[in-house]
Amino acid sequence: MSGWIDTFFDSYWGPTGLRTLGGLVAVLLPAGALVYIYLFKLMSFVQSRIGPMEAGPQGSLQLLAEVGKAFQKEDIFPRKADKIVFALAPFVVLMSTFLLVLVVPFGPDAWFVNLDTGIYFALAVSSVSVIGILMAGWASASKYSLLGGLRAAGQLIAYELPLVLAVMGVVIQAGTLNMQDIVLAQAEGEIFGWGGIGNPFILTQFVGFAIFLIAMQAELTQPPFDMPVAESELVSGYMTEYSGVRFLLFFIGEFATAGVFAMIASVLFLGGWWVPGIDPDSNLFNIVGPAVMFGKVLFVTLLIFWFRFTYPRFREDQLQRLCWKFLIPISLLNIVVTGVLKVVF
Amino acid sequence: MTAVSETEQLRYISQQAADARVNVEIETEGMTLNLGPQHPATHGTLRIIAKLDGEQVVAAEPVMGYMHRGYEKLAEVRTYPQVTTLVNRIDWVGSFANETPFILAAEKLMEIEAPPRAQYIRTILHEMSRIANVILGIGDMGVQVGAVTPIFFAFRDREYVLNQIEAVTGGRFHPNFDRIGGLKDDLPAGWIQNTKNAMEKVREFCDQIEELMYGNEIFQARTRGIGIIPADIGLSYGLSGVNIRGSGVDWDVRRDATPHGLVYDKADWKVWTHPDGDSYSRMWVRLQEVREGTKIVDQLLDDIPSGPIMAKVPRIIKVPAGEAYVETENPLGVMGYYVISKGDLNPFRVKIRSASFNNVSITPWLLKGVYVPDIITILGSLYFILGDIDR
Amino acid sequence: MSDETAVAETDEAEIVEVDEAREALLSELTSELADGLVESHVRAGDDLWIRVHRDAWVDAGMTLKQMDFGYFSFLSAIDWLPSPFGRDMNSQVDLTLTPSEDADDEAEAEPMETGVAGGETRFQVFARVNDITTGRAVTLKADLPDDDLNVGTWIPVYPGANWHEREAREMYGINFVGHPNPRNLYLPGDFQGHPMRKDYALLSRRIKPWPGIVDVEPMPGDDDEGDDS
Structure with missing residues (x-):
């Protein structure tokens, strides 16, 4: 009985298959939940309407209907499109999301990869999506797509900086780049000698958290930073020419990335x-951990989506001004202050 | 039908050549971006050809006519009462307001006057169509700057006004209710109180939208100082309504030259202006306009006189020969009809001076040098309806 | 019948008064434009029309703008030709589908009448400008001879005239001399003819005949109110 389980776990394909399955769940489950809870229901509530109600109880199966619809649609390639690049672009964007989720810990032993430079890896692979978006914008052979792709490139690269700098504060305080150790540092930390609630870094790194949230919003191209897709200007930006499954992949990518970034934010802060x-070494967390994580993800994404529903869109130059004139100086200051305090205490 | 003359042919060829040159320019330097005819921001089928340098507009040229329905020509073969059906469709968001000036022009030529009760109801409906129209314009501006929520609020609260218009006219969008010499019907029972409730809802909407949208820093950053129209330029382009009051020109046809047959002078209200002349000031004046509109409706509802709603008019309406121009302050600006009659059943010539046509004609001047995102906010703040441009 | 006489009576009663402000404006315009002003008409308490010579069209605009008429309302054209297709609306049957000799003769024999402030030619351009501070407004007209439909452009005076002139050009075939961009505004680039001219047939109306006047029978309860209840 236990024989085949051991062989299963010792073989290459066993754990890899489980990891793949886990990765898919970790990416798609939050994405689906976010789309239903926030995009369908919270958005409708904010805009004083009821949202989808027909498919399933309270419209809960609407998501499946949407996915089914996307699968039925024709996969259209513009005539002048660079076919290979056009076809690959959504996968590149989605790949970045799946690479991101790798380093996120869900419990003391529930992780995909435990890298010593976990957060560094996460920030590095999050930039891969820029390549996918540029590919989509360029290969579509459409001016709207091109403008959208260029805007996305400018925006995502600019906002990598405050994102990284905001993380620096946490890294200084935790003294490690390993995501698992950052969690443990918060669990075992003390606030002025009192360890009752540990030391979640949102308390000491509040400025960092705010900057991380804003930069994350921009990285996700959610309003008020949705210039790359600005539907009233550029139709749909880099996604304009996509339809069917490939559009669905972009769509999943958008919300899955929101979920994964929220995971990273909840790990960090x-x-x-x-x-x-509960003792952080307890085996219970391998079961409860993912659920706790999910709750925290919902909290962080609630903030993201609330901004999304309420705010108008920046202009491209205002966005860059916000980044270079406010976010980067403030985050640099944050690093200095954190470093000084770290040395003092 | 005239044949194409040689010069016209040559002109056509040269146009084609010019277009070809534009196309060549795309490949080499700059880029020509074609916004429309189907584009989310043009509410209808307006097309804007923008030559870009990066994201900056070098030259912008609106192209229209995708929806031209030839109402001036059609009106020549319709009887006077039938023309209101046509002109309803000019500004389809505030339809009743389109009928008023035409009916008033016909009444002016016939030298008859609607009974006081009809004049009051006309003014109320005119004002309510303004409210319904401008609310939508405000919500739409939200979409233009990327905030989706205001438009849903706008649709929600416009419904209260539309319900009241429907209750009295039977039509939500195209009332076709105005008649030469009065109105088709009297008010239904309970309408006055319901309308007051609807106006209360509209005022709540104004407060809500002021906090949600106008108070938002990003909205202000997107609209303040963008698309500035100096007063004298605006006047020489014939801008009217909110778009010129947003440039600080204190001129409102309702107050300064109310045509005979509307009773704006019976209510106590204020004409709002804003000195800046930018997108924000236009939107701000628009919001105040809605508030004043609700005040006018409330006051007029209180003192509607009783009496008939139709003057004595002949069964077959023949309008005596003459010419008359009547303009009213419509939701989008000043709308006027220049009616020439030869004593027939049908007008000899109707020149429709629609507000949006003049308002949009400033865009080539206004869009020069702005960025692509600002094209959208400027067009949104000018707030035009395609039917009002193309007629 | 009784209604028409009533209308005529009120007509006479109201024309008596004199509009001093508009008369003053007219005399000022007369002195400014001198020979350029051909004819004028004042409707007391309502409106002022002036008809200028074609060559004085731009000058008149310039003069008015200098006289604080800064607001450009509209510019268009009128074709005074009586419709060669007969007075469709007045006839019980469509004359063009069932042509009778009488009808054709009548249509051709019908004299061309021009409206307020007169006119000698088939085509007129007309425009309206406002002085928004005082609320005055002037409607200008200018005759254009059939064989030479040229008139100066108003764009240097009122830039807003640009699109109006393009519309008048395509709809009436009037050439505005000096217009920088005389392309079609509404119509397709290769459109033939000028749709707003009276001799341009409205094809849909030709194809589907007008059913005559629909509302000819008396409606119940209107003329004989006593029987209604």
Whole structure:
């Protein structure tokens, strides 16, 4: 009985298959949940309408209907499109999301890869999506797509900086780049000698958290930073020419990335899978951890989506001004202050 | 039908050549971006050809006519009462307001006057179509700057006004309710109180949208100082309505030259202006306009006189020969009809002076040097309806 | 019948008064434009029309702009030719589909009448400008001879005239001398003819005949109110 389980776990394909499955769940489950809870229901609530109600109870199966619809649609290639690049672009964007989720810990032992430079890896692979978006914008052979792709490139590269700098504060405080150790540092930390709730870095790194949220919003191209897709100007930006499954992939990519970024934010600032009151080494967290994580993800994404529903869109130059004139100086200051305090205490 | 003359042919060829040159320019330097005819921001089928240098507009040229329905020609073969059906479709968001000036022009030529009750109801409906129209314009501006929520609020609260218009006229969009010499019907029972409730809802909407949208820093950053129209330029382009009041020109046809047959002078209200002349000031004046509109409706509802709603008019309406021009302050600006009659059943010539046509004619001047995102906010703040441009 | 006489009576009663402001404006315009002003008409308490010579069209605009008429309302054209297709609306049957000799003769024999402030030619351009501070407005007209439909452009005076002139050009075939961009505004680039001219047939109306006047029978309860209840 236990024989084949051992062989399963010792073989290459066993754990790899499980990891793949886990990765898919970790990416798609939050994405689907976000689309239903926030995009369909919260957005409708904010805009005083009821949203989808027909498919399933309270419209809960609407998402499946949408996916089914996308699969039925024709996969259209513009005549002048660079076919290979056009076809690959959505996969490149989605690949970045799947690479991101690799380093996120869901419990003391529930992780895909435990890298010593986890957060560094995460920030590096998050930039891969820029390539996919540029590919989409260029290969579509459409002016709207091109403008959208260029805007996306400018925006994503600019906002990598405050994102990285905001993380620096956390890294200084935790003294490690390993995501798992960052969680443990928060669980075992103390606030002025009191360790009742550990030391979630949102308390000491509040400025960092705010900057991280804003930069994340921009990285996700959510309003008010949605110039790359600005539907009233550029129709749909780099996605204009996509239809069917490939559009669906972009769409999944958008919301899955929102979920994964929220996971990283909750690991960095909200204590990840850990909740106060339980020993962080307890095996219980391997079961509860993912659920705790999911709760924290919902909290962070609530902020993201609330901004999305409320705010108008920046202009491209205003966005860059915000980045270079406010976010980067403030985050640099944050690093200096954190470093000084780290040395003092 | 005249045949194409040689010069016209040559001109056509030269046009084609010019277009070809534009196309060549795309490949080499700059880029020509074609916004429309189907584009999310043009509410209808307006097309804007923008020559870009990066994201900056070098030259912008609106192209229209995708929706031209030839109402001036059609009106020549319709009887006077039938023309209102046509002109309803000019500004389809505030339809009743399109009928008023035409009916008033016909009444002026016939030298008859609607009974006081009809004049009051006319003014109320005129004002309500303004509210319904401008609310939508404000919500639409939200979409133009990328905030989706205001438009849903606008649709929600416009519904209260449309319901009231429907209750009295039977039509939500195209009332076709105005008649030469009065109105088709009297008000239904309970309408006055319901309308007051609707106006209360509209005022709540104004407060809500002021906080949600006008108070937002990003909205202000996107609209303040963008698309500035100096007063004298605006006047020489014939801008009217909110677009000229947003440039600080204190001129409102309702107050300064109310045509005979509307009773704006019976209500106490204020003409708002804003000195800046930018996109924000236009939107701001628009919001105040809605508030004043609700005040006018409330006051007029209080003192509607009783009496008939139709003057004595002949069964077959023949309008005596003459010419008359009547303009009213419509939701989009000043709308006027120059009616020439030869004593027939049908007008000899109707010149429709629609507000949006003049308002949009400033765009080539206004869009020079702005960025692509600002094209959208400027067009949104000018707030035009395609039917009002193309007629 | 009784209605028409009533209308005529009120007509006479109201024309008596004199509009001093508009008369003053007219005399000022007369002195400014001198020979350029051909004819004028004042409707007391309502409106002022002036008809200028074609060569004085731009000058008249310039003069008015200097006289604080800064607001450009509209510019268009009128074709005074009586419709060669007969007075469709007045006839019980469509004359063009069932042509009778009488009808054709009548249509051709019908004299061309021009409206307020007169006119000698078939085509007139007309425009309206406002002085928004005082609320005055002037409607200008200018005759254009059939064989030479040229008139100066108003764009240097009122830039807003640009699109109006393009519309008048395509709809009436009037050439505005000096217009920088005389392309079609509404019509397709290769459109033939000028649709707003009276001799341009409205094809849909030709194909589907007008059913005559629909509302000819008396409606119940209108003329004989007593029987209604």
